Amino acid sequence: MKEIMLNVNGNEHTLQVKPWATLLDVIREDIGLTGAKEGCGEGECGACTVIMDGVAVNACLILAVEANGKHITTIEGLADGEKLHPIQQAFVDIGGLQCGFCTPGMILSAKILLDKNQDPTDEEIRKGLEGNFCRCTGYTKIIQSIKAAAQMLKEGR
């Protein structure tokens, strides 16, 4: 076992982990945050997306020991108490989700995109979501949700 420190959504965790445990395993099973999902386990689907030190990564491809000392944001870290983050609210309002399995990853990828680009085109949104698969929505509503979220963020809602 190796001892690591993770800052997840602002909370410090000191954990004993197996060297071969993935960051996703530890977030879900040791820390108990089940927002990040395991879809493919091999980097293809993006359901496990988390933000690590400011960039989107696939938690299924990272060893927990590699994340020692890092700052991580999961979907659970976005809402402010009961108040959803504007991107979350837009997905609810517009219907940017059906089964919801891809949604945590989609929203975190969208957040990274909107942090850098306040007014993305459809094409830029598609490119930004390259690493996130959705099997339900056909993406149209997801793109609409992100456009609506961009608007809400600009208006400071």
Place this chain on the structure above:
Amino acid sequence: MGIFYRRLPRFDYVVPKTLDEVLKALNKHKGAYRLLAGGTDLIPQLKKREIKEPEYVIDLKGISGLDTISYDGNGLKIGPLATITSIAQSPAVQEHYPILAQAALSMASPQVRNRGTFAGNICNAVPSADSIPSLITLSASVKIRSARKERIVPLEQFFIGPRITALKANEMVVEITVPQQRETSRGVYLKLSPRHSMDLAIVGVAVTGTCENGICKDIRIALGAVAPTPVRAPTAEAVLQGRQITSALVDEAARNAVTQCSPIDDHRASREYRCDMIYVLTRRALNQILLS
């Protein structure tokens, strides 16, 4: 379907602080270790039990300074931990080697590019690796080090077969070196894959060259995913080198490029289709570099 376990096999994880420690460890654990850069190839391969289970995974990320990208009058140096994202975003790459930024952005997804490295892409050495054709056309080389010595191998000679490189068990890549190009040199990487994103190339064509007053001064063509390793197409280059460029000549060179490959037939594309596409993409790339 192959094997895929969600859990990784057991191994010990070490994260040395210096390159010397890594090189010593390579000597000591010959063959029983795996180096870890971004892990975007290694982790899936371990989950699929595609490679021998290592006793040690040696993470390079404890060593500072390996992620640098530096440029001076002699060329570009890419550290083994420079991520694909950082290469795509590097101002020096964008200005002097835009073909590398293009190749970088053709790969995978933002999440994978934020972790994966060019060094990992090269050392993993699959025929479809997207960074390789462009680097070959830029005459890149790799700096290889063991505890005892350092050597430099032109990238063109680094690949022995699918997933086999010139690296010995106690060696690692410490730098990718790209020489300075001619002022007027231009390059393009065209990747064909069934999906626009998140897909491997079924054909990749890189061309770097210079055309002055209609004469081809300098041309290098490299092809990915169409032979056991990425390959250069020297006879196709010879068709163009030093000649007055016309569309007929470009067409002849593109047809010649097809003869330089031995593509496989698989579920992703037939041999015949790959051959046709080598012709189409090579012609398109040459047109962009030499005729437009």
